[in-house]
Amino acid sequence: MERCGLYLGCNIPLKAPDIEQSMRKVFPALGIEIVDLDGFSCCPAWGTAPSFDIDTWLVVAGRNIAIAEMKGVDLMTGCNSCFGVLSEAKHMIEEHPEKKAMVQEKLAKINKTYEGKTKVYHIAHILYKEIGLEKIRKSMKYKLDGFKIAIQPGCHILWPTKVMEVTEKNPFYPTMLKELCEALGAEAPYYSRLEYCCGMGALRSTDQEKSFLLVKEKLLSMKEEIDPDMIVTTCSSCYLQLDGAQKILKERGEIDFTIPVLYYTQLLALCMGFDAKEVASISEIPREEIIEKIQSEERAQ
Amino acid sequence: MQVETVNLTQKDRKAVLAQMIEKGGGNLTKCIQCGACASVCPVAITGLPLYCKRLFRFLQTGHLEEILDDASSWACVACNRCTEICPRGVDPFHVVFAFRRIQAQELAIPASATTSLMNFYTTGHAVYGDASELRQKVGLDPVPPSTLKYPEALKELQTLLDESPMAELGLF
Ligand code: SF4
Ligand code: SF4
Numbered sequence: 430m431e432r433c434g435l436y437l438g439c440n441i442p443l444k445a446p447d448i449e450q451s452m453r454k455v456f457p458a459l460g461i462e463i464v465d466l467d468g469f470s471c472c473p474a475w476g477t478a479p480s481f482d483i484d485t486w487l488v489v490a491g492r493n494i495a496i497a498e499m500k501g502v503d504l505m506t507g508c509n510s511c512f513g514v515l516s517e518a519k520h521m522i523e524e525h526p527e528k529k530a531m532v533q534e535k536l537a538k539i540n541k542t543y544e545g546k547t548k549v550y551h552i553a554h555i556l557y558k559e560i561g562l563e564k565i566r567k568s569m570k571y572k573l574d575g576f577k578i579a580i581q582p583g584c585h586i587l588w589p590t591k592v593m594e595v596t597e598k599n600p601f602y603p604t605m606l607k608e609l610c611e612a613l614g615a616e617a618p619y620y621s622r623l624e625y626c627c628g629m630g631a632l633r634s635t636d637q638e639k640s641f642l643l644v645k646e647k648l649l650s651m652k653e654e655i656d657p658d659m660i661v662t663t664c665s666s667c668y669l670q671l672d673g674a675q676k677i678l679k680e681r682g683e684i685d686f687t688i689p690v691l692y693y694t695q696l697l698a699l700c701m702g703f704d705a706k707e708v709a710s711i712s713e714i715p716r717e718e719i720i721e722k723i724q725s726e727e728r729a730q
Numbered sequence: 731m732q733v734e735t736v737n738l739t740q741k742d743r744k745a746v747l748a749q750m751i752e753k754g755g756g757n758l759t760k761c762i763q764c765g766a767c768a769s770v771c772p773v774a775i776t777g778l779p780l781y782c783k784r785l786f787r788f789l790q791t792g793h794l795e796e797i798l799d800d801a802s803s804w805a806c807v808a809c810n811r812c813t814e815i816c817p818r819g820v821d822p823f824h825v826v827f828a829f830r831r832i833q834a835q836e837l838a839i840p841a842s843a844t845t846s847l848m849n850f851y852t853t854g855h856a857v858y859g860d861a862s863e864l865r866q867k868v869g870l871d872p873v874p875p876s877t878l879k880y881p882e883a884l885k886e887l888q889t890l891l892d893e894s895p896m897a898e899l900g901l902f
Contacts, residue, residue: 439855482896584810
């Protein structure tokens with residue numbers, strides 16, 4: 430793969446654009462040109478069209494996929510929700526010929542064509558399968574030896590496996606992100622709430638306190654079982670929750686510690702030597718200290 | 731204490747099932763209430779009352795009006811742990827969302843959902859906020875290459891939404 434469409438979604442470009450910038454830095458440096466999907470819209474998020482009308486869900490998702498297809502590229506996204514919404518939609522469209530015909534007909538009216546050639550990937554899949562751990566290892570300027578990472582793959586990259594191009598051997602014990610972190614030299618041990626939901630998304634908007642129960646349980650499990658130097662995730666929603674809700678829990682006195690949070694491509698960009706001001710500068714829990722440790726002279730290769 | 735009994739007729743059950751089928755949740759009939767989905771469901775873990783398995787029993791027995799206003803279904807994070815684990819191929823996620831669609835049709839919708847729907851229609855992004863300053867700070871174009879940058883793309887999206895049954899709800 431030489432080029433890939435980058436489907437940004439909403440949270441990454443509008444809430445955490447430093448994550449977007451980290452992707453725009455690391456993929457070309459690893460040999461994959463990023464193609465912008467001009468005119469894309471929200472995937473459509475679970476709480477919008479999917480909650481009202483299946484066909485509208487499929488058409489809006491189909492439009493986003495068609496933008497990539499018309500540019501002749503596959504699509505990758507760094508938001509687990511977008512990945513879930515688009516993968517599920519593509520699966521339904523391809524499994525049901527009448528749905529496919531419906532999508533094609535509606536898209537034709539806005540001058541878009543959909544054939545189904547474009548594959549939907551998560552950026553973690555491209556890093557793991559297309560680029561590979563070896564190439565990642567070789568790209569590093571700073572190695573993470575001695576660091577301990579609590580990983581958070583998030584929900585939609587794991588289930589349901591039947592709608593995805595790339596899957597974990599056992600999604601209830603995921604290893605892809607663990608291996609991606611270990612490739613940087615860090616340790617990424619198991620903790621008992623590793624595959625638990627962080628409580629973001631629908632749960633957070635429907636019942637904030639219930640949502641906090643889940644994220645608190647996860648943070649305590651990380652802290653008590655492995656005491657990590659940082660949390661690393663490949664889901665932008667998990668990122669926002671683990672960073673943002675952590676600050677609220679700390680202020681309320683419900684936890685007495687903080688753990689800095691990084692999106693995986695931010696960590697990778699830092700290891701490759703990119704400027705933290707561009708790739709990792711927007712967060713609630715301060716990250717200056719950990720970034721300074723990562724990009725330190727003694728770690729330089 | 732006298733226990734009130736609700737007499738459900740075959741007619742009630744059939745009416746609810748017909749609505750569920752129409753909204754994409756026809757696998758409801760396959761559920762044997764084993765509870766596997768509930769054992770991994772984040773909604774169940776937080777203690778919200780109508781998590782997957784329990785919701786399905788209400789629907790299977792023809793109770794719909796009684797639960798129409800319950801917000802639990804809107805807390806479903808669409809994680810699909812349930813789909814992976816269900817031994818009967820129910821695709822519980824799709825059944826929960828089918829129920830949501832019935833609720834939506836009756837306008838039993840939480841405020842957060844109506845806000846994101848309005849954002850979605852007017853900007854193309856369900857999660858929206860002016861990010862131009864943040865984006866420039868990290869060295870990006872002030873506007874992402876989405877419907878925000880291309881007005882004709884936003885028109886395309888709005889055309890699709892105007893022509894969908896969602897438009898009839900009057901939420902955008
Ligand atoms: S796992 Fe499947 S069969 Fe068992 S209760 Fe849940 S939906 Fe029903
Ligand atoms: S998809 Fe919804 S119902 Fe299924 S396990 Fe996840 S939160 Fe529960």
